[in-house]
Amino acid sequence: MLKTTFCKISLNNPTRLASGIMGVNAGQLIRVAKEGAGAVTMKSIGPKERKGHNNPAVIEWEHGLLNAAGLPTPGYKNTEEEFEELKELKKIKVPLIASIYGSTANEFLEVAEYVASKKPEAIELDISCPNTEWGGTQFACDPEISHKIVSSVKNVCGKIPVIAKLTPAATSPVAVGIACEEAGADAICAANTMPGMLIDVDAKKPILAFRKGGMSGPALKPINLKIVYELYEKVKIPIIGEGGITNGKDALEYVMAGATVCGIGSAVYKYGSGVFKKTTLEMEKWLKENDYSKLSQVRGIAHE
Numbered sequence: 001m002l003k004t005t006f007c008k009i010s011l012n013n014p015t016r017l018a019s020g021i022m023g024v025n026a027g028q029l030i031r032v033a034k035e036g037a038g039a040v041t042m043k044s045i046g047p048k049e050r051k052g053h054n055n056p057a058v059i060e061w062e063h064g065l066l067n068a069a070g071l072p073t074p075g076y077k078n079t080e081e082e083f084e085e086l087k088e089l090k091k092i093k094v095p096l097i098a099s100i101y102g103s104t105a106n107e108f109l110e111v112a113e114y115v116a117s118k119k120p121e122a123i124e125l126d127i128s129c130p131n132t133e134w135g136g137t138q139f140a141c142d143p144e145i146s147h148k149i150v151s152s153v154k155n156v157c158g159k160i161p162v163i164a165k166l167t168p169a170a171t172s173p174v175a176v177g178i179a180c181e182e183a184g185a186d187a188i189c190a191a192n193t194m195p196g197m198l199i200d201v202d203a204k205k206p207i208l209a210f211r212k213g214g215m216s217g218p219a220l221k222p223i224n225l226k227i228v229y230e231l232y233e234k235v236k237i238p239i240i241g242e243g244g245i246t247n248g249k250d251a252l253e254y255v256m257a258g259a260t261v262c263g264i265g266s267a268v269y270k271y272g273s274g275v276f277k278k279t280t281l282e283m284e285k286w287l288k289e290n291d292y293s294k295l296s297q298v299r300g301i302a303h304e
């Protein structure tokens with residue numbers, strides 16, 4: 001009932017572990033896969049080892065999480081062992097999505113070339129990271145720059161599908177999505193965290209050590225859901241809906257808006273990896289109660 005095909009990849013169900021929640025640690029990713037995620041995504045891998053920001057780097061508030069992790073990464077050259085161990089995912093038939101970032105177009109290419117040689121089922125581009133070549137704003141705020149990154153990365157990825165991950169902070173995430181499709185992206189993820197901050201009134205200071213960060217979890221759902229809804233009317237490639245999914249109904253909302261895959265991040269942080277099983281059981285229950293035999297019957301139905 002929930003079996004899903006995404007970029008010609010078979011998923012047992014439409015959920016995927018979002019990037020950054022379980023790091024690049026093979027053991028943790030395999031555990032999440034065994035506990036019911038349809039696919040798992042590694043934390044974004046960058047060009048060089050990077051420590052990330054000081055704590056507090058991730059905090060929980062009443063409507064989700066706020067994080068300024070600062071893209072900590074071992075650097076692609078130090079991920080050999082993790083990729084080796086992650087081959088176990090093939091045995092349990094859970095696709096691996098690698099995620100990469102760079103702060104320049106060349107860095108994106110360098111990391112993409114290495115990661116493609118490890119043959120994950122797909123490669124996601126975290127183009128929501130700051131772009132140091134073009135003034136420090138996020139790559140994914142600009143359709144033209146996003147187009148450049150996607151088309152150059154596509155050249156080194158061979159047949160491995162490339163997913164462009166948008167930011168809700170763009171003036172028009174849909175225009176960026178269209179540009180990525182034109183550049184050859186095989187899928188789009190809508191979307192990453194929304195920039196935000198919180199202040200501790202008693203300390204009279206921002207709560208995050210880095211002061212500002214990215215907001216995720218339930219407060220993000222209406223924002224990213226609208227992006228998925230609008231993208232579905234403009235692009236032909238499949239969409240990963242992500243942002244604030246904590247249960248089956250949240251995931252169904254994204255599917256009804258047009259998503260093929262539903263990413264879950266903050267809810268794993270809060271409730272543990274059991275959230276995948278719970279979400280898929282709730283999706284199945286709803287479909288049965290409403291006389292549907294396949295999830296695809298409700299994909300995009302909110303547009304009718």
Ligand SMILES: Cc1cc2nc3c(=O)[nH]c(=O)nc-3n(C[C@H](O)[C@H](O)[C@H](O)COP(=O)(O)O)c2cc1C
Nearest residue numbers: 018019020044067126192216217243244264265266
């Ligand atoms: C602690 C933390 C770290 C994250 N790291 C990454 C990352 O490395 N790369 C990336 O593309 N997204 C990263 N994200 C964004 C998530 O993958 C996801 O897109 C976002 O949190 C929205 O989904 P959610 O509301 O289910 O968490 C991170 C999110 C959190 C909370």
